[in-house]
Amino acid sequence: MKELSLNILDIAQNSVTARSTLIRIDLEETNETLRITVSDNGCGMSKEMVENVTSPFTTSRTTRKVGLGIPLFMMAAEQTGGNLTITSKSEKDYPDDHGTVTSALFYKNHLDFTPLGDIINTIVTLIQGMGEIDLIFTHKSDTLDVLLDTREIRETLGGDIPLSVPDVLVWITEFLKEKYNIS
Numbered sequence: 110m111k112e113l114s115l116n117i118l119d120i121a122q123n124s125v126t127a128r129s130t131l132i133r134i135d136l137e138e139t140n141e142t143l144r145i146t147v148s149d150n151g152c153g154m155s156k157e158m159v160e161n162v163t164s165p166f167t168t169s170r171t172t173r174k175v176g177l178g179i180p181l182f183m184m185a186a187e188q189t190g191g192n193l194t195i196t197s198k199s200e201k202d203y204p205d206d207h208g209t210v211t212s213a214l215f216y217k218n219h220l221d222f223t224p225l226g227d228i229i230n231t232i233v234t235l236i237q238g239m240g241e242i243d244l245i246f247t248h249k250s251d252t253l254d255v256l257l258d259t260r261e262i263r264e265t266l267g268g269d270i271p272l273s274v275p276d277v278l279v280w281i282t283e284f285l286k287e288k289y290n291i292s
């Protein structure tokens with residue numbers, strides 16, 4: 110994939126499929142590194158599934174499509190000298206405290222580092238398709254301190270207005286642009 114934000118979209122989609130009600134996307138940058146962490150409170154995975162899921166030949170889908178979201182994200186991280194880790198608690202084993210954390214470390218100065226790309230558009234696209242699911246998004250570096258919490262936006266909007274209406278999506282886009290100092 111040409112932009113890491115597309116990988117993020119794909120990994121967050123796994124959290125949606127896992128019936129999460131809250132998803133977190135955290136980006137942390139230093140001069141040399143970028144860490145991307147996607148956390149959810151979805152159905153989780155068994156230990157065996159976690160072990161197998163980093164292989165391109167594993168997917169729980171019944172269709173013949175081979176699951177590649179995680180292997181591609183992992184490859185993008187490893188080709189910079191970084192890594193990807195998944196920790197997960199399955200709903201079966203942890204009925205009150207289940208979910209998955211997928212975290213990837215990238216070395217930004219490596220020749221094979223893929224740029225983050227249009228993260229604002231990615232976050233807005235994700236929110237547009239998430240329905241009732243909430244998202245916390247953070248992006249921190251020396252010069253950035255971005256925080257978006259859709260629970261707060263819902264509270265401000267009141268109960269009846271979905272986040273997917275165009276006016277709200279435009280507002281979220283402008284809010285993020287301001288946080289990134291883009292005018």
Ligand SMILES: Nc1ncnc2c1ncn2[C@@H]1O[C@H](COP(=O)(O)OP(=O)(O)O)[C@@H](O)[C@H]1O
Binds near residue numbers: 120153162
């Ligand atoms: N956050 C998650 N929660 C629960 N299961 C997950 C999560 N992420 C991945 N999985 C499991 O790992 C499989 C492989 O994911 P992925 O590599 O993105 O391929 P795909 O989504 O196309 O199946 C998924 O089908 C799902 O069973």
Ligand SMILES: [Mg+2]
Binds near residue numbers: 119
């Ligand atoms: Mg996927």
